[in-house]
Amino acid sequence: MQQLLDAVRKPRQRLDLALRMETAVARSAQVALSRCKKAWKADGHTEAAIHEVIPDRPVAVHV
Numbered sequence: 001m002q003q004l005l006d007a008v009r010k011p012r013q014r015l016d017l018a019l020r021m022e023t024a025v026a027r028s029a030q031v032a033l034s035r036c037k038k039a040w041k042a043d044g045h046t047e048a049a050i051h052e053v054i055p056d057r058p059v060a061v062h063v
Contacts, residue, residue, distance in 0.1 A: 030057075 033054055040050050 037050055037054055041047075
């Protein structure tokens, strides 16, 4: 049983790391888009024009 647990440990750690990295990249992208939108609004672009390029965030679905 211990051998089985040891065999699964490293792939599980890699999966956990990959999931944390995915979350960090998604948050970073969201912040970048938000800053871009603010800059475009400051430059006088309309909300409709901005949403042609940057759509609204989809509503999160919790399962």
